[in-house]
Amino acid sequence: MKTFISCGFALLTLLWGSSVTAAETRVIINLSNQSVSLIEEGRTILVSPIASGKPGWSTPTGHFSIFNKDINHLSRSFGLVVDASGRVVNPSATPGTPVPRGGHYQPAPMPYFMEFSSAVGMHAGYLPGYPASHGCVRMPRDLAALFFQRVQIGTPVTVVGSTNNLTHVRKAMPISQTVSYVMSPSKRWTLAQGWRR
Numbered sequence: 001m002k003t004f005i006s007c008g009f010a011l012l013t014l015l016w017g018s019s020v021t022a023a024e025t026r027v028i029i030n031l032s033n034q035s036v037s038l039i040e041e042g043r044t045i046l047v048s049p050i051a052s053g054k055p056g057w058s059t060p061t062g063h064f065s066i067f068n069k070d071i072n073h074l075s076r077s078f079g080l081v082v083d084a085s086g087r088v089v090n091p092s093a094t095p096g097t098p099v100p101r102g103g104h105y106q107p108a109p110m111p112y113f114m115e116f117s118s119a120v121g122m123h124a125g126y127l128p129g130y131p132a133s134h135g136c137v138r139m140p141r142d143l144a145a146l147f148f149q150r151v152q153i154g155t156p157v158t159v160v161g162s163t164n165n166l167t168h169v170r171k172a173m174p175i176s177q178t179v180s181y182v183m184s185p186s187k188r189w190t191l192a193q194g195w196r197r
Helices: 002-024 140-152 185-192
Strands: 025-030 035-039 043-049 064-067 069-084 088-093 102-115 119-125 137-139 154-158
Touching: 025 102, 043 140, 064 102, 069 119, 102 140, 119 140, 137 140
Parallel strands: 025 154, 119 137
Antiparallel strands: 025 035, 035 043, 064 154, 069 088, 069 102, 102 119
8 A cells, every 4th residue: 555655646746747847848939030939947948940831821829738749750731742763743742642653652751840739830841031831830950859859748839929020031041950059148139039130
């Protein structure tokens, strides 16, 4: 009986401890300046540029929480068609798109996927400098990996702003952009304002 109570207390402590960790960490996605911030214990720890949903595929706004994480996620809805020689013949395909003989459909990779709304999440992807996704929040790969490490199931996500009133358009960023993560407060402020360049 004593062992049972000790195990129950340990499990309760573990569950309570993980919920406290998720509550102390939160994510704020700002569609107006195309950025995402990771807040831990009231301090901004990471800021990343994003590419949110394009017209007709807007990123939902409101209050959410992370409910799924998948480091090697593949899109269930979008991808590309590759012909027999390996050339991409349709970069905007869906699973039902016709495929030429010898070709195949390839689901879009969404590394470091952190789902906060049905089929919508943050993940590594190409940032052309403007909203361009089907609702997801794309981030540079190295920053997506850092966010993925730090958020947990249950981490609150708040999406604010609108792509109708973007403050500016920034330069495109490749998927594997490398930046320094030890940032001064002034650099964090600049990044939070939307990577003005």
